[in-house]
Amino acid sequence: MTKQERAQQDLDSDTGQLAEADWLARYVQTDGGRNLVNSIRDLIQSGRLQSGARLPTVRVLGTLLGVSPATVAGAWSRLRELGLIETRRRGGTIVTDIGARVAVRSASQDEQSWDLAQGLIDYSLLPELGQALLAGLQESSVHRASKEHAIPSLVAALVPTWPFQPEAWSTAGSGTEGTLLAIQAAAGERGLVAIESPTSPRLLDICTTLELELIAVECDESGPTPASLREALMRHPVAFVYQPRAQVPLGHAVDAARLSELAHELERSPDTQIVEDDFIGPLSQVSAPSMGALLPSRTLLVRGYCNTYGIDLRTCVIGGSSRLMDKARRLRSFGAAMNSRILQGALAWLLRDERTHAAVASARQRYASRRENFLRLLRVRGLSAQGNDGLNLWISVPHEETAIVSLAAHGISAGSGSRCHVGQKTGEFLRVSTARLPDDIVALEHIADLFEEVLGRPTAGTISG
Numbered sequence: 001m002t003k004q005e006r007a008q009q010d011l012d013s014d015t016g017q018l019a020e021a022d023w024l025a026r027y028v029q030t031d032g033g034r035n036l037v038n039s040i041r042d043l044i045q046s047g048r049l050q051s052g053a054r055l056p057t058v059r060v061l062g063t064l065l066g067v068s069p070a071t072v073a074g075a076w077s078r079l080r081e082l083g084l085i086e087t088r089r090r091g092g093t094i095v096t097d098i099g100a101r102v103a104v105r106s107a108s109q110d111e112q113s114w115d116l117a118q119g120l121i122d123y124s125l126l127p128e129l130g131q132a133l134l135a136g137l138q139e140s141s142v143h144r145a146s147k148e149h150a151i152p153s154l155v156a157a158l159v160p161t162w163p164f165q166p167e168a169w170s171t172a173g174s175g176t177e178g179t180l181l182a183i184q185a186a187a188g189e190r191g192l193v194a195i196e197s198p199t200s201p202r203l204l205d206i207c208t209t210l211e212l213e214l215i216a217v218e219c220d221e222s223g224p225t226p227a228s229l230r231e232a233l234m235r236h237p238v239a240f241v242y243q244p245r246a247q248v249p250l251g252h253a254v255d256a257a258r259l260s261e262l263a264h265e266l267e268r269s270p271d272t273q274i275v276e277d278d279f280i281g282p283l284s285q286v287s288a289p290s291m292g293a294l295l296p297s298r299t300l301l302v303r304g305y306c307n308t309y310g311i312d313l314r315t316c317v318i319g320g321s322s323r324l325m326d327k328a329r330r331l332r333s334f335g336a337a338m339n340s341r342i343l344q345g346a347l348a349w350l351l352r353d354e355r356t357h358a359a360v361a362s363a364r365q366r367y368a369s370r371r372e373n374f375l376r377l378l379r380v381r382g383l384s385a386q387g388n389d390g391l392n393l394w395i396s397v398p399h400e401e402t403a404i405v406s407l408a409a410h411g412i413s414a415g416s417g418s419r420c421h422v423g424q425k426t427g428e429f430l431r432v433s434t435a436r437l438p439d440d441i442v443a444l445e446h447i448a449d450l451f452e453e454v455l456g457r458p459t460a461g462t463i464s465g
Helices: 003-012 021-025 033-046 058-065 069-081 098-109 130-137 152-161 175-187 201-209 226-233 256-267 322-332 341-352 354-380 400-408 441-455
Strands: 085-088 092-095 114-116 168-172 192-197 213-220 239-242 273-278 299-303 316-320 392-396 412-416 429-433
Touching: 033 069, 033 400, 033 412, 058 069, 069 085, 114 429, 130 341, 152 168, 152 316, 152 341, 168 175, 168 322, 175 192, 175 201, 175 239, 175 273, 175 299, 175 316, 175 322, 192 201, 192 226, 213 226, 226 239, 226 256, 299 322, 316 322, 354 392, 354 441, 400 412, 400 429, 400 441, 412 441
Parallel strands: 114 412, 192 213, 192 239, 239 273, 273 299
Antiparallel strands: 085 092, 168 316, 299 316, 392 429, 412 429
16 A cells, blocks of 8 residues: 555544544634644544644644644644643654553543543434334335425424424435535525524534634523624624524523514514524423424524434434525535435334334433433532533533543543634533433442542533633
8 A cells, every 4th residue: 555545544534543634634623723722632532633643743734724833833832731742852743642541540440431522322222223214115206216305204294293384394414414504505605694602513613614704692591692692683694593402512492482582683684594403303301492483484493313313314304494495405406415215214204103202202311311410410519510401511610621631531521612612702611411421320420529529619600601
């Protein structure tokens, strides 16, 4: 294998074994040195950048990222202070072998490592797909040349679950693809978009991909605040993007009263389209109302099902404005113009099957119990945290970067709060995924003890960030 072939293989790999500059540039945010530090730190803590990986020179990486070598050098300096990298005279800059120190501590205390950063679901809670896929194969339109963006059996199964009657339906390959299509249909590229803050890093990545300019809309325990939305709308954004329930990272849901207040503000801005990102779908504990019931010609609701039924289902649903849906379909027409009718039929079967309903209800309760128990244990220990729904907790910390590195030394990886903010952040926070926490209360108490040991008892600030 030639050197060029080996380099291409490294670029095609997601392991991060070798820190090729092109590979690294795909995974970092560069809106300044702080984001670069956070991105490299996340790659190290997740294992994508492994111990001993050699980092590119500041000049090469700076050129690829479009930032000055001084910006990269400053980020490297901060990462050295955090003990995550070191520079050797002849060996260049490499990732420090923190994994070995974690392993020694874990082995001595018989501890288990916990990945609470990546938001991975518990695969053991997924329902069986065999019968669903067989049902999908029986769809009468399978193999036909005509395009069916949402087959009739799927629409029939969706209608009882949808919070309003959409003008049009469509599907996409995942919740992320569906949301990207919806936002692009509503905002185009390089448009001005109002979005709740803090919000999901996934949504911010989508907006970065579309090169959108963002305006932060502040949140409280009921969702985006009317006053902050009103201020954002004064700048005439082309779209407003928010999560109606199980909001990442705050875990709130928008109730009918707050929805009415937000709709009142949006009525004054008739050119602003609305995108609702319901990424968690049926795993949410609440049935949040939709702006589609109040402003139907301007709203698209995207609902994901991969967390509930598994990523191989590859089908999310978009429902709402026919005008916006036509744009979303045109955007998709140059690739996979429609989702497989087999997979659409499988989703329709899952939505109707009583045994699957029971399995989903059990998973929903297990996830809720893990989140609620851990939230209670953290609060008992004096830590400031929130999360009433979903698969995350938002935890106030004295210093985010120090907390992440210190938790890693105990075998715990946590998400960066900085990655959730639009513009300047207003506090120090961790985003902690709760989906894979243990059900065993003793094990959960041990993890909470480690959080208390690392974080101490921070003074509660504005928890919403």
